[in-house]
Amino acid sequence: MRWAALCLPLLSLLLVACRDEKPQAQVERPVLFDEIAGQQLLAQARFTGTVQPRHQLVAAFRQSGRLLSRQVEVGQLVRTGQLLASLESSDQRSELRSRQGEFERAEVLWRNARDELARYQGLYRQGVGSQARLEQLSGEMQVRAATLRQARIALQRAEDHVQQTQVLADLDGVITAWHAEVGQVLASGTPVVSLASLDSLEVWVDVPAQWLGPLTDPDEPLRIWVAPMSARAEGSWARVRQVDPVLDPGTRVQRLRLALEQLPADFHLGSLVSVELSPQLAATEPELPASALWGPAGQHFVWRIDRDSSQVRAVAVEVLSQTGSRVRVRGAVQPGDRVVSAGVARLREGQQVRLVERSGS
Incomplete structure (x- = not known):
């Protein structure tokens, strides 16, 4: 009996302790999210372009x-x-006249020295004259020749200065x-x-960003028809020759430079033309808020939300471009996926979340 009396308090304490150890329910963290849009069917579109020169220079x-x-x-x-x-060019032309005069005088002196040397060489071969006088005339002719070369260089420089005006x-x-x-x-x-x-004209046109993929597809690029505004049938097929690297962040348009297969007669420099794009399904890369990205330097991840369990999984992505607060990515995300767009640093792998709609959406 005494043993039972001692055990009863201990047993009651154990029961109380077991009753207090209730499993804690996992807290669902509320998060904002974005759902990746699917492919977009691009209806036939028409834009206005301008005929521009492919080769242009600025002279100075x-x-x-x-x-x-x-x-x-x-x-x-x-x-x-x-x-x-x-x-x-009055100063340059005055300098040119001065250099021309110096050159002409130097040329006369060189000719005189050359002729005198030739005359004396003839006498010397006949036994008339001295070796010293022959060497003196030869030296004078060389000096005159050097002076003439310098005068010719100065004259050429003066002529260049006049041409540069x-x-x-x-x-x-x-x-x-x-x-x-x-x-x-x-x-x-x-x-x-x-x-x-005017030997090579091209067409410049600004188009929305979602057209860039279909237009520049190397395997099956979108067809482009360019024609005068007043005569659609009298146009030419074209292809994208160059895409300007800068995307206007406000209008989200990008300039294309189109090479023409042939130059219609009504295409003149600066004239407006109609640019028509054929219909096609645009397979655009996913676009997300930049705030959805996280990860160490040089790596980018997003939290993808499982639709069944509402748990988040880390998915690696590659950032292709950024425009303002939006980024275009490539990776294991696809249309219909939901990704966390705010508070990504406070989440962990497998954590359960509660989706919160953006205000005004």
Whole structure:
């Protein structure tokens, strides 16, 4: 009986302890999420483009000075070597005349020394004259020859300076813009006039970002039809030659440069044209908020939410591009997946979450 009396209090304590050890329920962390959109069917679209030169140059003077004249106007056709503009060149031309005079005098003295040496060599071969006098005349002729070479170099430099006061057309084309006014003092290399070649024209057009994938697909690129605004049938097929690397973050459009298979007769520099894109399913890469990314330096992960268990799993992704607060990624995520878009640093693998709709959605 005494043993039973001692055991009863201990047994009651054990029962109380077992009753207090209840399993704690896992706390669901509320999270904001984004659902990855599926493929998008792009209906036939039409944009407005402009005919632009594929090759264009900006000409400048190679020395400083005051702009004296502009020889051509915007829109005027020019030929290679045609004078486009000139600087005030009175100083350069005065220097040229001086160097020309020095060269002519040096040439006369060299000719006289050459002729005198030739005459004396003839006498010396006949036994008339001295070796010392022959060597003296030979030395004088060499000095005159060196002076003539220096004068020729100085003359060539002066001629170059005069030529540098002129801008000539480097190609056949059309003047597209002037960047300087008559009377303006220009530094060397300052842009003066723009000249576009008419041998190869292309079309520039701005399109929404979702069209870039189908348009630049190397296996099956989207077909592009470019035509005058007034005559759709009189156009040409085109292909994307270049995509400008900068995406406008506000309008989310990107500039394409289109190469034409043939140049329609109604295509003129600066004219507006219609650019039509064929319908196609756009297989765009997933786009997410940048706040969904986490991971150590050089690595990127997102938390994918399991639809059945509401648990999060880490998925590695590759960031392809970023525009503002949005990123385009590639990885083991697909349309319909839900990913955590805020508070990613406070989660752990397998944690259960509660989805919270964004306010206003």
